[in-house]
Amino acid sequence: MCATLASLTVEVILNVTGHVFHAGSGASILTTEGMGLLDSMSAQDLIDWVPPKVTTLIGGSSSAILVPRGTMVIYGRWGSFKSMLALDLSLKAPWGKNWLGYPTAGFGVYYLQIEVTTTMMRGRLMKYMEGNNILPPGRLRISTQPWFKIEHDKSNSLGAELYLYKPDLLIIDPITKAMAGDLTSNVDGQRVVDLCDKLAERYNCAVCIIGHIRKPSTDETGTETTEHMEHELIGTSIFADWADTMISMRLTEETPDYSNVRVTFEKHRHSEMLLPPQELVIARSNLLMTSRPLGVG
Numbered sequence: 001m002c003a004t005l006a007s008l009t010v011e012v013i014l015n016v017t018g019h020v021f022h023a024g025s026g027a028s029i030l031t032t033e034g035m036g037l038l039d040s041m042s043a044q045d046l047i048d049w050v051p052p053k054v055t056t057l058i059g060g061s062s063s064a065i066l067v068p069r070g071t072m073v074i075y076g077r078w079g080s081f082k083s084m085l086a087l088d089l090s091l092k093a094p095w096g097k098n099w100l101g102y103p104t105a106g107f108g109v110y111y112l113q114i115e116v117t118t119t120m121m122r123g124r125l126m127k128y129m130e131g132n133n134i135l136p137p138g139r140l141r142i143s144t145q146p147w148f149k150i151e152h153d154k155s156n157s158l159g160a161e162l163y164l165y166k167p168d169l170l171i172i173d174p175i176t177k178a179m180a181g182d183l184t185s186n187v188d189g190q191r192v193v194d195l196c197d198k199l200a201e202r203y204n205c206a207v208c209i210i211g212h213i214r215k216p217s218t219d220e221t222g223t224e225t226t227e228h229m230e231h232e233l234i235g236t237s238i239f240a241d242w243a244d245t246m247i248s249m250r251l252t253e254e255t256p257d258y259s260n261v262r263v264t265f266e267k268h269r270h271s272e273m274l275l276p277p278q279e280l281v282i283a284r285s286n287l288l289m290t291s292r293p294l295g296v297g
Contacts, residue, residue, distance in 0.1 A: 056270075057168060057206060058093070059102045064270035065245050066208070068168065069200045071193075073240070075211035075233045076249030081261050081282055082210050085249065086111065086171050087128060088289050089208075093169065094137030100263060100278050100291050107168035108139035110161065110205070114177040118144045124287075131286030141165050149180040150195050162203035170199060173210035175239070189238035196242075211239065213248075244269040249280075258283055263291065 181188030
């Protein structure tokens, strides 16, 4: 009897969350206990699926810089105004103002600043808002937490904030201080980006991290060069591979009144068109920030 049963072709049909599985000859009997399913669709189901109303947070349909649940890295050496560009985005996006010349969808931002004290952040915020004529956005939350480590957040305090305030973008500035593990380790880096992806999925937000660069590359005269800036992000390559968009920043000129920064879109996974580099000009007296594509008068 056992041999007879073993020789039979067994078809097992399981109905789990509306999906049907068929196991043919020689298959083991399957059970639903402990089983999880990927949410797959047929090609026609995908065509019939209605996408969310907002498909791009920053940029246009053919120049998407950041999409919902997308990932972005802004990086450069110290003094290249990375955090100021992050603050610029945090204050302009909720009002739907252009950022680096590209439209924003008018979305909420949670800015986790780990490098600047609350006192310094307040002064920087007030100076920027006055210089750029911007009112405090209702959909911006700012947290200054010098002790925060993303891997050690066992109580999910960051997740609780994201659940409560429901931002569309989480900015972590900088990743070098938010990470407890070895910045150059692929294993530790993968753990951090996996945690960022979980936050994005669970709380329906995009994630932007701010990073530093290695010792800058130089040409034969010893002058710093941007030729290989896409490789200069400090730490494991996991972060560069993870990011949909990578924006490098390089200080090109400094005077007592202004600082000029070259902003380059080193990577833009979702943009159909090339995104030209920008010249960002920061007035030191009031932090007024203006940008224009390089080569355009």
